[in-house]
Amino acid sequence: MLSLVMNLKEIVSNIITKLEELDRVRDELIKTSRDVIKLSKEVINNVLKGNIEKAHEYLSRLKEIVHLIISKARNYPELYFSGFLTGVLTEYVEATVLYEIVTKSRYPTPQELSVSEVPYLLGLGDVVGELRRLVLDSLRSSDYSRAEKYFKFMEEIYENLSTIVLPDAVVPGLRPKIDNARRLLEYARSDLFLAQLRFRLSLSVEDK
Known part of the structure; x- marks a missing residue:
């Protein structure tokens, strides 16, 4: 013993x-x-x-x-x-x-x-928010091609992340980031549309 x-x-x-x-x-x-x-x-x-x-x-x-x-x-x-x-x-x-x-x-x-894969995907999801800032900054300076460029990156990231259908236990915290990316993408899409609309209106006024 x-x-x-x-x-x-x-x-x-x-x-x-x-x-x-x-x-x-x-x-x-x-x-x-x-x-x-x-x-x-x-x-x-x-x-x-x-x-x-x-x-x-x-x-x-x-x-x-x-x-x-x-x-x-x-x-x-x-x-x-x-x-x-x-x-x-x-x-x-x-x-x-x-x-x-x-x-x-x-x-x-x-x-x-x-x-590893998990922090990579989570970090990728967070990039969407920073890209929207770049879209807005580009629109403020009337750089529409630059705004479109970063919007396409936002879109590409969201579209690829949204294909991931895995439980939270495997990729904890990813689903809220995907949902947030979708909202930011829609906001950015609206920002682009309104900016381009204002630009076209300004051109039509100048032509008159």
Whole structure:
């Protein structure tokens, strides 16, 4: 009986040691994740303002930190597949995809970003809101072709995300993002229609 008790004590002691290490790494990742969220916002804000060079600087720093987080978390499945890490990587995906759309008119793959499918899809859904901002900014400056360009990206993202029919347990939080993307797409469609209508009316007035 004594040997069994000692053996169990050793087992529990080993578990505690591993959990304490897990807790330490988790704290480190949470602190670092704040930098990811901050830098992601800086990338997005600078892209929206047209400060592409500045956005690129922030994005370079962002990628370094994200790769560090991923490399650490991969050794701890409890953290790698946790909700908080998914949220952090979603922010990163949103910023990176927006940057790639604006600068190169392309979508980076999950493999390029070193993220799994769930944060990629969630981040892609969030990009729609930023693209609508670009549509509105383009319309304010009467750049209708640019507005159309970003509207088509909005449309493409929504159409592809809406083909995903999976339970929330598999892709948690995706359905509300798809619903929101649909609303934003309709708003943007209306914005484009009204702007083009005003433009045509102004031309007809000038011709008279």
